[in-house]
Amino acid sequence: MLISIVLGILIFAYATWMVISFIKKSRQGRCAACALKDSCDSGCSAVSFEERQQILSSTTHHTK
Amino acid sequence: MDIALFGNPNTGKTSLFNHITGSYEYVGNWSGVTVEKKVGRIKQTNRSLIDLPGVYSLNPLSKDERVASLALLENEAEQILNIVNADQLERSLYLTTELMETGRPLVVVLNMVDLAKRHRVTINLERLSNRLGVKVFTTVARKGDGCQDLIDFLKNEPTNHPSSFSLNYGEVIESAIREMESVMAQKGDTPRRWMLVQYLNDNGMICDLLDEKFPELRGIRQKADEVLRETTGKRIDDVIYETKMAYIRDVIADTCVLTKEKEVFKFTAFIDRIVTHRILGIPIFLLLLFLVFQLTFDWLGTPMSDLLDQWLSGPVTDGIQKALDAMGAVPLIKAVILNGIIAGVGGVLVFVPQIFILFFFISLLEDSGYMARVAVVMDRLMEFIGLNGKAFIPLVIGFGCNVPAVMAARTIEQPKERLLTILITPFMSCSARLSVYALFVAAFFERHQALIVLSLYVLGIVVAILIAKLFSFFLKNEKSYFIMDLPPYNVPQLKSLLRSTWDKGKGFVRKAGTFIFGGTVFIWVLSYFGPSGMDVPIDKSFMAIVSSVFAPLFAPLGFASWQAVSALITGFLAKEVVVSTMNVLYFVPKGVTLSGLLPHYFSPLAAYSFLVFVLLYTPCLSTVAAIKKETGSSKIALFSIAYSFIAAYIIAYVVYILGRWIF
Amino acid sequence: MKLSEVKINEKLRIEDFGDMDSQMRRRLKEMGVFEGKSVKVVRYCPLGGPCLLECEGQLFGIRKKDTLCIKGELV
Structure with missing residues (x-):
């Protein structure tokens, strides 16, 4: 019985965690959710999406 | 630094x-x-x-x-x-x-x-x-x-010696630069010469930047341009270009010896004569795809995944069952492990050989330089639908995964073409959908596996083209241009090929262990519990009740079973989940595989219609999110969900009706 | 002579880009294709598809309508 409870908790906790983190990652879009994220060359980078947006938007109010 | x-x-x-x-x-x-x-x-x-x-x-x-x-x-x-x-x-x-x-x-x-x-x-x-x-x-x-x-x-070594390189662009341009520098200095800005050169060279990004702060610069540029046109007959950007080129040629003459005139390498020229052939170019591309599928399914992949399947459903299941019995696990735990996890996750994992073989060949095509040729061969067709040949490259990336493909559309210069490409990319059949095909072709079309899969890939491309053509009527026309650089062919190196195959394929395996695992457990929960409690007959489970509501909607397409509909609903999260859902929901007795069982639930024609629907319907959650991010618009993301669902419904319906009429 | 009239395997020395789209022309220049360079026609794709060209050992493809703009002399 004890073993059933331990297994049950492990399975359901892991499953919940995985589903939640997947949906979170997917909603972030970009590469975080992609199956090819470590391999593909078409856009994945260590630069976060927010950082990129910042860079792109800063062209218009450039001061340097 | x-x-x-x-x-x-x-x-x-x-x-x-x-x-x-x-x-x-x-x-x-x-x-x-x-x-x-x-x-x-x-x-x-x-x-x-x-x-x-x-x-x-x-x-x-x-x-x-x-x-x-x-x-x-x-x-x-x-x-x-x-x-x-x-x-x-x-x-x-x-x-x-x-x-x-x-x-x-x-x-x-x-x-x-x-x-x-x-x-x-x-x-x-x-x-x-x-x-x-x-x-x-x-x-x-x-x-x-x-x-x-x-x-x-x-x-x-600290590479911090600033370069003091500067070219003399002739009196007219130099005095314009000086004038611009003094304008900027007056406003308290330290001018940077390279930016001014870029400004005079009509660099759109830098022009926007400087014009906003220093509106005077425009006039200076215009004046210099007029003077140059009058005295030399040349545009200012041409003069800048020629000055640079003269310098470069001088450097090259001073440092390089070319013993004979350059030609395209014989090997590259020979291959190009074949693959970019006037008439055979597109058929050769399709033939290559067919060969890849033949290897992926008939010749290598399916035998391997059958072995894997036998091993999973035989010794592995037995072993785990015995272990659970020995531990005295309660029926609930036994059911979630055996009917949930092993059926669902295992059902996806058996397709690992196919996925890896496919990725190996995609890597091979990419690494060799062939894709640039495909872009050229396809350009005429793409031009017809308001796109250019370059858009074909994101589409091919889409065969691996739609998310990077949506992002790769950034390489397309024209905003309209970029949007169109993003919208049609989800019709490219990604590797996740491949597991669904693998399951169904093994069950229904054993003799012509590669051909059926090829037909789905081609259908995806054809639908993408037709839809792009349709959309192009509604989008404002822009000038479109196309230049494609064709690098020499490489003999791919096995080591880097294997690594890139592994890098692409491991995502599939990891996803099976993480998200597919989690999703499967929840699907199992929904199929194990019902309004009347737990361990209900599967037809009375929550999953069956909810899915049955939508099932009649799919009757015209030939598959109204609630299991199929559940698989489609959960498949929105990720398309592999279609396979794991089916493995959980169709009770597979011992000694029978799901592909052996499916023919009881689908006619071959309905199976094909189901595959068509899976190919085309709503992009997966990650792709929708990528579309939203790349276009910056939730409306477009919602639109892509809606229109692809409608397109999938109509096309699967037509396929089913036509099929019934023919057979 | 226009580039579009050049036969396969013949070379044209470019004299003028005519009224080619300025962005297209810029890209060609950046790729090392400009006045004074010779380009060889490698292939015309069917149905008015792109034209494959070679310039100093480098292969590239451009559309038929752009080959109409490029003028020069056979070499």
Whole structure:
């Protein structure tokens, strides 16, 4: 019985965690959710999406 | 100190990046694959290297090229590593002169010296280094030759000698620059000469930037342009270009010996004669795809996955069952493990051989340089639907995964073409859908597996084309242009092929262990519990009750069973989940596989209609999110969900009706 | 003579880009294709598809309508 409870908790906790983190990652879009994220060359980078947006938007109010 | 890697497309930038930063990233041998910056740490140091998209100049045409120029404007690129194609020195050095003008410390890496040697080009390195006033290294980045020297240099020497390079563009331009400098200085800004040169060269990004702050500059440029036209008959940007080119030619004459006229390599010319043949070009592309599927399914993949299936459903299941019995696990736990996890996750994992084989061949096609040829062969067709041949490259990336494909659309210059490409990309059959095909073709179309799968891939392309044509009527027309660089063919290297196959394929395996696992458990829960409690007959479960509501909607398409509908609903999260859901919901008795069981629930025609629907319907959650991010619009993301569902419904319906009429 | 009239395997020395789209022309220049350079026609794709060209050992493809703009002399 004890073993059933331990297994049950492990399975359901892991499953919940995985589903939640997947949906979170997917909603972030970009590469975080992609199956090819470590391999593909078409856009994945260590630069976060927010950082990129910042860079792109800063062209218009450039001061340097 | 951050070092940024600049270079033309197809010069081996990403290979070099991978060799000197230690991280392995996949090399696409077609133009413009890196669409965003990538940052890595240079081996044996704590310095960062930024890999930027390939550019021909600092004057960006497409969204991804802007990133490279921005890195300079934002001072992110404090130091520059400029990779130069030794085999195409003249045009590669154009970017080099623009980079040297910025005054940043710069190191030149002459890559592809092996190709230059084959073209009988001899380069005097010492003299080149003296003439340019920068350190020059030689590498063959594909093989990693010369990379260690570069690392040693970056490790030991601070590359912080600013370059003082400057070209004299003639009196008219020089006085315009002086005038502009004084205007800017008056407003308290320190002018940077390279930006003014770019401004005069009509660099759209820099013009926007400076015009906003210094509206006077426009008039100065105009005046200089008029004077030049009157005196020399040339436009200002032509004069700047010619000055640079004269300098480059002088440098090359001084440092290089070309013993005979350059020609396209015989091997490349020979292959191109075949694959870009006038009439056979497109059929050869389709034939190659067919061969890949034949290998993936009939010849190699299916036998392997059958073995895997037997092993999973036999010894593995038995073993776990015995272990659970021995531990005295309660029925609930036994059911979730055996009917949930093993059925669902195992059902996806058995297709690992197929996925890896497919990725191996996709990597092979990419690495060889063939994809650029496909873009050319396809351009006529793409032009007809309001796109250009370049858009075919994101579409092919989509065969792997739609998310990077949506992002790769950034390499397309025209906003309208980019949007269109993003909208049709989800019709490209990704590897996740492949597991659904693998399951069904094994069950229904054992004799013609490759042909059926090919038909689905082609159907995806055809629907994408038709929909793009339809949309192009509603989108404003823009000038469209097409230039495609065709790099020489490479003999792919097995080591890098295997690595890129593994890199693409491991995502599938990891996803099975993480998200598919979690999703499967929840699907099992919904099928195990019902309003009347737990362990209800599966027809009375929550899953059955909810799905049955929607099931009649699919009756016209030939598959109204609630299990199929559940699979479609859960498949929105990720398309592999279609397979795991079916494995959980169709009770598979011992000794029978799901593909053996499916023919009781589907007619072959309904199965095909189901596959068509899975191919086309709503893009998965990750793709929808990528669409939203790339277009910056939730409306477009919602639209892509809605229209692809409608398109899938109509086309699956037509297929089913036509099929019934024929058979 | 227009580039579009050049036969396969013949070379044209470019004299003028005519009224080619300025962005297209810029890209060609950046790729090392400009006045004074010779380009060889490698292939015309069917149905008015792109034209494959070679310039100093480098292969590239451009559309038929752009080959109409490029003028020069046979070499």
